[in-house]
Structures are given as C-alpha cells and as structure tokens.
Amino acid sequence: MLPPKSLLRPACLLQLIAVLAAVAGCRDREIRSYRTPKEADDVIAQARAAQTVEQPVMRVPAKPEWKVPSDWKSQTASGMRFASFTAADSNGGSVDISVVNFGGTGGDELANVNRWRGQVKLPPIGADDLPKQVETLAADAGEFSLVDLSSAQSDAATPATRLLGAWLQRDGKVWFFKAMGPAALVGAQKDIFLAFLKSVRFSAPSSPIGGSVATSNTNDLPRVTPAGPDLSNLPTSPALSAGATLKAASGTILLWHAPSEWTVKAAGSMRKGSYAVGPGGALDLSVTAFPGDVGGPLANVNRWLGQVGLPPIDEPGLPQYTSHMEANGLVFFLADTGAKDPTHEQRIVAAVVFWQGNSWFFKLMGPTDLVAKEKPEFTEFLGTVHTP
C-alpha cells in the first residue's frame, strides 16, 4: 500500500538527496598503490639543482658489522629485529640476544630503561636514579650506554632473569643490543656480550653510491667531481624544510667550508652540519636552521647564557655580548657568552644569519679556554659561509 499522498513528495525528495549524497561520497579519496621507478632523493636533488650539479645521488644508511662470539648461534631476524642470536648452555637454558634499531632518538633513556626493568619485573625508576643505573662502555663504534638488570628470584621453579642492555646513537638512529635470560647464564655471558659490543663497527655513513667519499670538509659540492660529490654532511636524517613559514616551502641550504682538522660528526635530525672541534674534538659546533627569527637577538643570547649557566640580561645589556660581521653578502649577528666573564667554565660563541625566511645558527660550545683558542678559526669558518 502506498503512503498517503501528502507524504509522497518529501519521501521522494529525501530519497533523491540520499542518492546524490551517495554519489558525492564517491569523491572521497581512496588509498592508492603503485610502483615508481627509483628516483634520487627529491630534497637532495633540489639542493643539488640549486647548485648546478646534476649527478643523482642515493644515500646508504650506515650498517653495523660485528664479530659474533663462537658459542652464539645466529637466528633468523624477524619483526623489528635487525639481528638475533642465542647462547645456550649444556643444561638447556639459553640467552636471547637481539639487535634492534629505531629512527631518531628511540624515545628517552628513562623510558627505555624502565621498559627493560618491566621485562625483568622490576619497578620503574625516576629520572634521578637513572645515572646510577647506566654505565658507559667506550668502543670503536662509539660510546655505548649500558644497563645490567636482574630480577629477584620469586621461587625455586622460576630462576631469576637478568638483562644486559646497551644502546648507541648513530646517524640519526639508535641501536639497541640486548641479552636476556636466566641470571646465572647471562652472568657467564656478560664478558662475551661486552666483547661483542666492542667488536661493533659501522660502515661509512651516508656515502653516495657510485662515488668515493671525498675528504674535503665542506657541505658545498665540488664543481667538477667525476666520481660523485661528497654529501656526507648534507642532512642525513629528516630535516625541516627551509622557508617553513605559512608561505610555500623551499629546500635550499647555505654552504660552507670547514677547516680540515675539524671532524665531521653525523648531523642529527635538526642539524644541517655538525663538527667536533679542537684538541680531541672536545668542542661541539652545530649548524641549525629554524623558521623566523626564533625570538630575536635578546631571546637567543639569553638562551645561550642559560645554557652555560649565566643569568639572563636585559635589552640594554645586549651590546656587551654582541657584534656583527659580514661575509659573502651575508650579515652575521655574533654573540659570545664569555664577553663579560671570560673565566666562566663554559662558553658559547654563536652566529646567526637570517636567510630566505630562516635563521641559521652556527654555535660553538665547550670549555671556556678551548673556545677562546678556537674562536679565530670559528670566525674564519663563518667567512666561508655563502649562498648556493
């Protein structure tokens, strides 16, 4: 039976609208999958295009190599594991050894330690207790942070569990090495595990395929390099786009030549460049870029003063710490936290240049006497900074 006539018209209209709404729903975008030919990294390609160098480049992430102890058995690495081993004893007990890596910092140290503590049924600790738990182990690959955690034996049937955990930051990744198993067996394996950590080596980071890694200490690309340019200190991990205001973004970068005695360090996620400076590489020089003026000169100087443990200053006090210099058409704003108190333990010498909507920071930090010694070289380095 048909509904009353008075209801027919609205009912039809509603149906019509429903059909149209369904049609409109089809506009919703769907997940697509497709294959694309291998392309050079767009960002690097853009930076290179801006520098009139045309060779495509692909980056090889650093991979670890190690010497596997003779009584460890390699297992098939599955899931998140990069590598997996077991060490068994004659009584049927075994220790599980894993190597896992994560991009970035892999979460904060406290969270990692507490995760491992949870695995051996230990209560979490606070940040204050962290330094007591973590030891360091110097190795060729770098300095490992190390924890040794044991659970209390709850009953005779379930033996106590022990966990040896170590981690290391490398090329924007953090590598976790873990050995876990019955306490007695892990104890017997501890020296072998430490020797394994010491055997870890990383292949050259971020070397371009098809070209030798040049030794010149620069992020500028050589104009003629048949074997391929050195891109070892171009950003190796996700970097912010330049021009990152609400306007369209672009990816061009400033270029420089660092003195040959400086050691290139793996640039972290936010760093455009990173060097170990001075005797034994005791000083850290970082190059970073951020959108806008990052608070202006006073905010920047006060942040640096805070970082070396000096009190903040007011606007009138600013000229005491700051100066300007010009190089290659770029005007640098310079700041030296040791200008007023050259005896303070730590010192920062920094330069800021505003270019293409971004503030580029060049910061040298370390013990005051060493910074004072390296300052002329730092100023000379600033003189090499130029636009592409």
Add this chain to the structure above:
Amino acid sequence: MTDLGKGLVRFFNSLRLTVALLILSILLIFAATLDQVHLGVWGVQEKYFRSFLVFARIRGSDLSLPIFPGGYLLAAFLLPNLLVAHFCRFRLSWRKSGIWLTHIGLILLLVGQGLSGLLQRDNQIRMDIGQTRRYSESFREAELAVIDVTRADFDQVVAIPVSKLDGKQSIQNPLLPFQIRPVAYYPNALLRARSQMPSPLPTLATAGVGPELAVEPAPVTYRTDESNFPTAYVEVVTTEGSLGTYLVSSMIVEPQEVTYQGRTFHLILRAERDYFPFALTLTKFTHDIYPGTEIPKDFASTIQLKSDDGRDDREIRIFMNNPLRYGGRAFYQAGYANNDRTTVLQVVRNPSWLVPYVSCALIALGLMIEFGIHLIGFFRRRGKAPSSP
C-alpha cells in the same frame, strides 16, 4: 503511471520550481561572491558550489547547521526540472528541433559541470631547467606515502589520503606488513624545534624526527598565495607490537625510515601525486617582456617528452594559451620562479573536458536552427502577404 510518478512529474514540471531554483542560485552566487573575501576562490567553490548544503557555524560553538542549499543540490533539482519540463511541453518534431538541441546542450552543460566537479583534478609541476618529472602534485590535497624502498629496481608506494588520518580507524593495506593507526591530525600546523622553545610543547611522537619537534596547530588558510601544512601523528603497529608513533607533516621534507621484517619503508606526508606513464624534462625556459617594461609578453617552456612505451620522444613548446594535451592531461604554462630557471605548469586532468565544448556547439546549433526556422517562416509570410495599394 502511479500516483508517485504523477506526483514527481507534476513537481518537476512546475515553472514555479524553475523560478524558485533560479532565485536560489542567484542568492547562492551572491553570497559566495561576498564570502570570497574570507575564503578565496577555492574555498567558496568547495563551500557553496561543490556541496549539497551550505553549513554555517553557530557563534561560540563547534556546531555547524545547514542554512542554504548548495550548488549540487540546486543542480540536482534544476536538471530533472529541465528534463521533465522539456519532455512534457515539447513534442519531437522538425519544427521544434532547434529547441530540442538547445535544451540537450543545456542539460549536457549541467551534467558536464557536475562531472568536472567530481572528476577534475588540478595539479602542478615545478621543474628547474634540466630536471625531469614523472608526476604532478596537487595544489590542495596531501597524502601520506608509505614507500617500500627495499627493492633495487623500483619503489612500491602506498598513498594514503590525509582524510583517512582524520579518523580513528587503523589503515591496512595488503602491501604493508603493518597498520597505520591515526593518533592525531591537524589540517594546518607549524612545527617548531622543541630545543629552541623556552617551555617546549609536549609531543606524541616516540620515533623518527617527531620527538624533537612541537606541533602548533594553525587555522586553515584559503588564500591562494598561502599553503596549509597538514600534520599528523601516526603509530606504526605490527602484530608484534608498536614500532613507534611518528610525526608526519608536509613541513618535514625528508622521509622518515621504518625498518621491519628486513624491509625498509619511507614515511612522508607530501602533496598528492599523479604519476604519468611518461617523463617530462625542461630543456629551456624563455620569458620575454615588452621592451622597456616589466610586463610579461610571453613565457614558454621547452619540454622533452619521453613516453615509457618508447612511442614518443619529442620536443614540445608549452606557452600561454597553447597547452600540451597528452595522456589524458592538459599541461598549461602557469608561471615561473627562481630567476626564470623554474617553470610552473598547471596540469588539469578532466575526463569530461570535451563536454562543455560539445554542449556549447549543440546550443549554438539549436539556436541557429530555431531562429532560422522563424526567419524562413517570416520571409514566407512576407512573400504571401498581399501587396499594398
């Protein structure tokens, strides 16, 4: 015919309906024109014309209510109104063929506009001299690309529209060994380095570059000279547990790496891409100005087109009002940048692009026939009229 059918025919045959719809259309266009100040051209098109209902937010709340019929709804009534009125009022005969053709042309125009709204994709290509591009990028739409880069010979891309990141549902794809779980989505946001902030904002990210960055949500911009930076937190979840929560944003231009089961994936939020079965290389860009002025006279891109199947490898010149039509797409010269070293091409993909041309031709033909018939009739009557004394 049933009562229902008769009722519908009576409703759509009404001339009052036509007048009401036309008045509503005029009001809609008027309101959209005024609102263009706030939303820009693209914004008003989406809000007023490419919608069934126009919504307005109640002041002081997040609640939006429909206040006016949108362009699609008006068209959905205008089209049957035109069709029903046409079939009820005009009989098919030679004398009425002009009216018939004109009406068919009009109907086709409405249908074509609807199809364009649904199917047309406007993208762009920015290319420096010497660069090769195999894809265009959307002006407005963004996607989260999960790229399996493990193979040496090709990359396998799974492109997830950002609209899917705005929900609670985990995203699964047979090509991915993990799920992408949306955690938070911001249609526009700025990223700041947390280390550079006096009191850093919290971050939801646990892996990748995200832990070092803070997200500052920003209002969506509709201005043509500004871009939105869609940003999201997504968790990569496997059957063995989480691989971490990543911050993805169109402000982060380098991909973030996820390794799982011996395969390496890149995560990147980028402008939606449309890949071509051919490659375009910009070989030359010329930008002429009128002598003594800065007024552009002509700007043109010389492009080498190379198709994947090897059939085409030729040089093409794209300049103002002379687009390249190839592979179902039209490439228009849209702009230039970077001291004339970069060309900007607008790429329009519209499978119904011919419809407006056909409908205009039909309308013109119909009007010519209609007026022609009247004119001939007039001359005939004039010839038969008795001569005056």
